[in-house]
Amino acid sequence: MHNMNPDTTPIAAIATAPGRGGIGVVRLSGRGLEPVMQAVCALPPGRLLTPRHATYLDFVQADGSVIDQGLALFFKGPHSYTGEDVLELQGHGGPVVLQMLLQRCLEAGQGVGLRLAQPGEFTQRAFLNDKLDLAQAEAVADLIEASTEAAAKSASQSLSGVFSKVIHGLVDQVIHLRMLVEATLDFPEEEIDFLEKSDARGQLARIRASLQQVFEQAAQGALLRDGLNVVLAGQPNVGKSSLLNALAGSDVAIVTAIAGTTRDKVTETIQIEGIPINIIDTAGIREAADASDEVERIGIERTWGAVRDADVILHMLDASRGPTRADDKIVERFPPNVPVIRLWNKIDLSGHRADIEQLPDATHIYLSATDHTGLHLLRAELLRIAGWQQTGESLYLARERHLVALKAAREHLDMAAELAAQNDQALDLFAEELRLAQDRLNSITGAFTSDDLLGVIFSRFCIGK
Template sequence: MISDQDPIVAIATAAGRGGIGVVRVSARQPLDGLIQALLGRALVPRHAHYLPFRDADGGIIDEGIALSFPAPHSYTGEHVLELQGHGGPVVLRRLLARCLQAGMEMGMRLAEPGEFTRRAFLNDRMDLAQAEAVADLIDASSEAAARSAAASMTGVFSAEVNGLADRIVHLRMLVEATLDFPEEEIEFLEKYQARETLAAIQADLARLLSQARQGAILREGLHVVLAGQPNVGKSSLLNALAGFDAAIVTPIAGTTRDKVVQQIDIDGVPLHVVDTAGLRETEDTVERIGIERTWAEIGKADVIVHLLDATRPGPELDAAITSRLPPRTPVLEVVNKIDLVEDGQIGQAQAAGAKRLPVSARTGQGLDALKRELLAIAGWNPSAESPYLARERHIHALLTAANHLELAAGHAAQSDRVLDLFAEELRLAHEALTSITGEFSSDDLLGVIFSRFCIGK
């Protein structure tokens, strides 16, 4: 039975060869015996010691730096030992096995994914939003995402959330104290300016939600699917956006048989652009499978770029494609190959509600406008305040809190004011906010969050 009380050990550096490799140990009990067995001497806390790491027979496994962090002054809040040696996979596995052998009497086991950070959360070294930001910093795919993750990791986002929660608690305190004196309920809202206080909290929550949404865009990116008939230039457009030849381009219809995914960054926002097989009727079995996969990708898209060919008359097939596109997914109609026609001669009919942009994948004309439009669809605002790298659950919690505050405002506006309902909505809003930092979080939620971390972190 796995327990948070067990001593744990793991290789904390990425798999493969490298100049440096780290093995990390964390335990509630002191690690003096393990340190003596591995290193043959005691360590001065928080001092780097260069010395050999030894096997059970006294032979040298490796030489490197050993660091000891006694509790509670460590990453996990427990006693921590870090062994920094050479980054070869064989030597690191030997060192890991030696730690397990020397720590057998303590009950040492291999760490689960994210278990070191989970223990940091459980031991109040960081809150849940900060712990999630650790994984987001590791996984950041752009400089902007890394900066936002670092801000969240240092507690900036949590401080904003906690500040709002504290203001709600103060208002709850006043309300619930008034409930004990019913004769004062009528005067409460005016006496303590409760409506104005609530409105200010709502305004600040809306601002935080806007920043969190920006951060969610940075974290998740935008899933963009290029769709259209064969040979309209989908692969050429992908290559133009990527800045290199990510997809094969030929004049032969049906060249692209399966999806090609390429991540690009626009103003620091990651876009996952998917080139797909051309949509048409075909008897070719392999191409038909590719077309089925294209429709599957279209169903998962955040935005669909429906590519048209400026040189082709007759929009019948494009109209058939448009009729099958998901009705709630934003669609950009992009007319390619405008360098091959004269101005004003683009003869494609425009679908109702779709935005149309002329481009040339070959010359680059119109690409900047296309990039700006994709960012606008994503909801990205480059002039907004620096975002926090938020997750979907953070957005959901903020929205839930906003909804409860809106209901509370409704109760405050009624002529027959019901302060107990007002207080209940404040309580629910407070609970939603504190779920972000982990004050009210189930074990199941923690298991899901930390299982997605890398081992050793």
């Protein structure tokens, strides 16, 4: 159970997206929903909706006039999404009618303190009432925001508890090893060479291998969630906008023969193998010919800001013209730790063939944005840099905080392995690193476990044996 006292004040909100639609839902959760149910659904005194049964009826105002007709569903706690009593009123999805229905509910619920829900409050209550853990609660938002089919599938996996189950499995393994260590610390005379007899090093090695596998899958999932930030840089008129259009499959940027048409950055998200690739087409990088052109200067400054934050830089050059001193100046300002792909565009004019070369300075790709030659080479290279592997295994749509927690847990287990190499001299430190790793893993699902392992020790094996 979580060590927080959930607010049980009844709450209400429109649960469907804004705008017109076939169906709109007003959702209520909390104690004392009966007066609202009777008033809004025009039920006779003493009669309530049958739990988990859809009832078609009129939703009415205080004077008996009909607001809408639809389905009313009642879920008796704890058998509901939030773990509390939940009432869902499903009407027609027009913004005005839904607002009228919501206002009517709030009016009818004044006596029980019904109020508007805060953003995410229904899911927060589900977490506080142990209906979802933290990773599952975050998966609700990730499923809603998923920008690709692959991301939606992974969010669905996390929501169904697959990611949490794996984390709980790791925690159980860590607890089992901690339990052995703690018992040995309490009864030193029982175990002369604990590390050998209990195969503690072998157990730790297996935990570390499992954690590494989870981390790799979570990192792939984070890629599905956030995508790869790719900056298109280069001189004006080398074909950056044409490439963006070719990759996206639509005219998202202005393409004209006038140098420097793109005055600001244009971001377009495309999919490659289900991964979102966020391509930032920047203002053509050049020294402003006229220093008094403030718009030009701001555009160029924003470009360099985007370059500094990139996962990959696509430096585009004109293959028919070759590199110039201006291109060299652009390269000089690239951050040293960001991978660069040098794109030689316009091979339809230069006579080069589509090709890819791994050179010490960068990966060079020859292509034509206008006739789409060589685009497949670029797509494959972007996937390679992203570290994408089609594993066929389920990926977890991890967030940055999940990766940070997994990394920290891995560091504590690495330290435990170093201590294990010192034999039984550092068992107390060994146990402490395991505890810290366990805390980090627990932070992913929000499990607040007691630090007292005595109950676990007695339940798992008999000390007095």
